[in-house]
Amino acid sequence: MRVFRQVFGGSMSDRSTIPEQATIPERDLTTGLSRKRPRELSREHARALALEAGFQEAGLVALPYEAEARDAERFREWVGAGRAGTMGYLERKADDGQLLRERAIVPFPWARSALVCFASYSFPSSPLSTKESERGRAWIARYAWSSKDNERGDRRPSDYHKVLLKRMRAVEARMHEQLGEFESRSYVDTGPIVERALAAAAGLGWTGKNTCLIHPKLGSFGFLAALLTSLPIREEDAHAALVPDRCGSCTRCIEACPTSALDVPYQMDATRCIAYLTIEHKGPIAEEFAANIGRQVFGCDICQDVCPWNGKALKSGPIIADAELEPRAELINPALDWLAAMDEREFERQFNGSPVRRTGFLGLRRNIAIAMGNSGQAEFGRQLEKWAATTDEGLRAAARWALTRLRRE
Ligand code: B12
Numbered sequence: 001m002r003v004f005r006q007v008f009g010g011s012m013s014d015r016s017t018i019p020e021q022a023t024i025p026e027r028d029l030t031t032g033l034s035r036k037r038p039r040e041l042s043r044e045h046a047r048a049l050a051l052e053a054g055f056q057e058a059g060l061v062a063l064p065y066e067a068e069a070r071d072a073e074r075f076r077e078w079v080g081a082g083r084a085g086t087m088g089y090l091e092r093k094a095d096d097g098q099l100l101r102e103r104a105i106v107p108f109p110w111a112r113s114a115l116v117c118f119a120s121y122s123f124p125s126s127p128l129s130t131k132e133s134e135r136g137r138a139w140i141a142r143y144a145w146s147s148k149d150n151e152r153g154d155r156r157p158s159d160y161h162k163v164l165l166k167r168m169r170a171v172e173a174r175m176h177e178q179l180g181e182f183e184s185r186s187y188v189d190t191g192p193i194v195e196r197a198l199a200a201a202a203g204l205g206w207t208g209k210n211t212c213l214i215h216p217k218l219g220s221f222g223f224l225a226a227l228l229t230s231l232p233i234r235e236e237d238a239h240a241a242l243v244p245d246r247c248g249s250c251t252r253c254i255e256a257c258p259t260s261a262l263d264v265p266y267q268m269d270a271t272r273c274i275a276y277l278t279i280e281h282k283g284p285i286a287e288e289f290a291a292n293i294g295r296q297v298f299g300c301d302i303c304q305d306v307c308p309w310n311g312k313a314l315k316s317g318p319i320i321a322d323a324e325l326e327p328r329a330e331l332i333n334p335a336l337d338w339l340a341a342m343d344e345r346e347f348e349r350q351f352n353g354s355p356v357r358r359t360g361f362l363g364l365r366r367n368i369a370i371a372m373g374n375s376g377q378a379e380f381g382r383q384l385e386k387w388a389a390t391t392d393e394g395l396r397a398a399a400r401w402a403l404t405r406l407r408r409e
């Protein structure tokens with residue numbers, strides 16, 4: 001068993017991790033050599049910059065990549081089948097009618113390479129959503145547990161979007177320092193690209209039947225960040241070695257998904273996914289899903305918690321301590337009554353700067369009401385009665401549904 005401890009915080013001061021040969025020799029930049037041969041990225045150099053910035057892994061791929069037409073077709077089919085639900089940004093089109101996200105080259109015609117980085121949030125020794133917990137406990141997806149110290153040394157919520165975008169931009173800045181001017185864009189989650197398709201093409205892992213990018217050692221509890229550049233990749237590094245599909249005959253995620261969102265392996269019907277319903281979907285949640293949402297009040301980890309590749313990573317994978325993504329103990333199996341008692345001010349105090357804020361104060365209450373209905377605990381009735389009379393449609397419908405369910409039990 002290979003266990004190592006990597007402690008980092010995105011520090012730019014320790015450059016000792018970059019191999020000598022990976023840095024571009026100064027003379028290349030100053031002697032005019034770069035004018036004779038085009039500036040190129042090498043895999044070793046790009047990866048070293050990513051690790052230096054605080055990512056655990058990184059892969060590089062030349063654009064367009066070999067399977068790009070296949071992936072573009074998959075994306076078109078997915079959108080065409082209505083699986084994006086109300087996430088209209090996924091359906092945005094370019095002037096020529098192509099879906100913006102189907103290929104990186106559509107929004108970024110200059111793009112010649114993609115560096116895709118992986119930052120783990122597996123937190124070994126933390127519980128799984130699928131394990132029994134005390135009564136009256138909710139589940140917040142582990143990607144949203146993160147926190148870091150602010151300038152005054154107080155621990156505050158952190159959001160991977162911000163933390164990792166800063167790291168990706170540090171990589172981008174170092175590349176510019178070393179290689180001069182070129183087009184580039186850094187993204188974490190929000191760019192018009194399909195990050196998992198790029199990550200698989202860059203050799204970071206394979207797409208599992210739960211649609212997550214699974215790294216063979218780090219598992220799937222990892223964020224992705226991408227840097228697109230106009231720099232070509234040197235010929236010997238242009239094609240990443242792909243990680244073969246290691247799902248085999250396993251179907252655990254498909255069977256475990258409570259809302260049947262993974263009925264077609266490797267494809268998700270996002271409109272059925274608890275992560276979509278509890279975070280992205282506004283207003284009332286359809287009754288057909290409410291019971292199966294269980295105790296998830298923000299996102300869902302079920303199809304990853306049952307995945308044997310995460311089991312392996314949590315038990316014997318590297319122990320990663322990231323000072324900017326440290327889990328907050330109070331968000332692990334949080335008590336439903338603690339969450340329900342928060343007023344808007346307390347919600348802001350607890351979740352300003354956290355991904356949880358995305359669902360909004362009333363959105364979280366709506367989700368809490370559903371989890372209360374699924375708890376089997378009649379004592380939540382009083383709280384639910386108050387919410388059942390509120391003007392917010394989503395919360396009101398959830399509270400009424402929950403009361404009916406509790407009274408039936
Ligand atoms: C929209 C979105 C969602 C939606 C839809 C998810 C989905 N599966 O499409 C919702 C809200 C449901 C969601 C949920 C989650 N998300 Co999300 N999400 C995104 C976002 C913004 C776009 C994804 C997208 O384009 N979907 C469209 C489909 C077609 O793309 P895809 O699922 O990535 O596609 C792959 C497969 O479907 C596959 N495929 C399609 N057809 C076929 C057919 C065959 C035969 C095969 C083999 C493969 C295959 O190919 C694609 C590329 O590999 C990305 C960020 C980004 N810009 O890419 C984050 C992202 C995918 N999400 C992420 C995370 C962390 C989550 C959650 C874990 C959060 C949570 N705990 O609640 C869950 C995971 C649920 C799951 N099992 O996927 C991470 C994933 C990291 C990883 N290791 O995979 C990303 C990359 C954000 C980030 N920067 O880290 N998400």
Ligand code: SF4
Pocket residue numbers: 210256257258259260261262268272273274275300301302303304
């Ligand atoms: S995140 Fe939850 S609801 Fe969504 S596909 Fe996975 S198990 Fe199903």
Ligand code: SF4
Pocket residue numbers: 208209210211246247248250251252253254303306307308309
């Ligand atoms: S649970 Fe099994 S089928 Fe699903 S992603 Fe993991 S290995 Fe693949």
